[in-house]
Amino acid sequence: MSHHIAVKEPNTMLRAHLALGLILIAGGVTLAIWPSALPAVGLIAAASVAVHLGAAVLVWTGILWLRTRARRDAQAGQGATIRWAFRYDLLVWTLTLGRERTMRTATLERACVSTGERVLDVGCGTGTLAIAAKRRVGPQGIVCGVDTSAEMAARAKRKAVNEGIDVVFDVAPAQALPFPDGAFDVVLCTLVMHHLSKEGRRQALAEIRRVLKPGGRLLVVDIAEGRGVWAALNPVLLLHGHDEKHVLLESEQAMRRTGFSDVSAGPLGFGILGFTLGRAKERDA
Numbered sequence: 001m002s003h004h005i006a007v008k009e010p011n012t013m014l015r016a017h018l019a020l021g022l023i024l025i026a027g028g029v030t031l032a033i034w035p036s037a038l039p040a041v042g043l044i045a046a047a048s049v050a051v052h053l054g055a056a057v058l059v060w061t062g063i064l065w066l067r068t069r070a071r072r073d074a075q076a077g078q079g080a081t082i083r084w085a086f087r088y089d090l091l092v093w094t095l096t097l098g099r100e101r102t103m104r105t106a107t108l109e110r111a112c113v114s115t116g117e118r119v120l121d122v123g124c125g126t127g128t129l130a131i132a133a134k135r136r137v138g139p140q141g142i143v144c145g146v147d148t149s150a151e152m153a154a155r156a157k158r159k160a161v162n163e164g165i166d167v168v169f170d171v172a173p174a175q176a177l178p179f180p181d182g183a184f185d186v187v188l189c190t191l192v193m194h195h196l197s198k199e200g201r202r203q204a205l206a207e208i209r210r211v212l213k214p215g216g217r218l219l220v221v222d223i224a225e226g227r228g229v230w231a232a233l234n235p236v237l238l239l240h241g242h243d244e245k246h247v248l249l250e251s252e253q254a255m256r257r258t259g260f261s262d263v264s265a266g267p268l269g270f271g272i273l274g275f276t277l278g279r280a281k282e283r284d285a
Contacts, residue, residue, distance in 0.1 A: 118185045122146055122187060126155045145168070146178070157169050175207055184216060187216070193247045193248075209259040209280055213280065215280060219275060221268055224248055248275070248276050261278065263276065
């Protein structure tokens with residue numbers, strides 16, 4: 001039985017606020033005990049505030065720029081295409097506070113990717129998740145990645161070559177995957193669905209269902225609908241439209257209509273991200 005998305009864990013922005021608050025409280029206690037420590041405490045507090053605000057401004061600016069450039073590059077029926085690969089990696093590093101590897105690990109664990117499986121990463125970006133998946137499936141497994149951006153795919157290929165990892169990257173939209181029926185055990189689709197229209201999401205899910213073997217797994221990871229004051233103030237949520245915050249719930253519903261069973265949903269356990277997971281049904285004769 002599925003359950004709706006509700007991210008209850010404190011997200012990274014909340015943790016940053018709490019850390020800053022603890023620093024300021026510690027500074028106040030220090031001053032109460034040792035008034036002569038004012039210059040040192042003031043310097044530490046000012047530096048903490050500056051770093052925190054600077055990171056927030058960078059996140060806001062980066063996400064706003066991402067959305068503006070993606071809209072300019074929008075392709076009819078395919079959704080937005082992000083083309084600036086290096087800057088995208090920098091933005092992801094900032095948004096995850098340097099914990100992208102942890103996020104990718106949480107994604108692979110949620111999809112239960114295991115040794116010897118055939119995995120497809122739809123909307124692979126610069127290839128970080130696909131490369132991590134290849135390490136997990138081992139030499140007997142196969143991992144492919146596709147993205148609508150040639151720039152993203154090119155950077156992903158360079159990463160794989162530099163790390164000595166055998167992953168095949170190609171340029172293709174989620175709605176027209178260049179693979180035969182039933183080619184994969186697992187399909188990963190992270191932070192892609194909110195770039196597509198409702199019709200584009202339906203088409204993408206149908207195409208993903210086609211390339212999955214019966215019983216194969218699809219994991220969709222995207223922005224979850226946050227709750228509470230911290231979700232209301234989160235820059236990622238604020239810069240995404242109201243409809244995009246419901247992408248996971250819509251994906252869950254669409255998967256049930258597009259040949260998936262055992263559909264479940266919940267928080268990924270990393271920031272404001274949630275997941276929807278389902279298994280491909282047997283095809284009709």
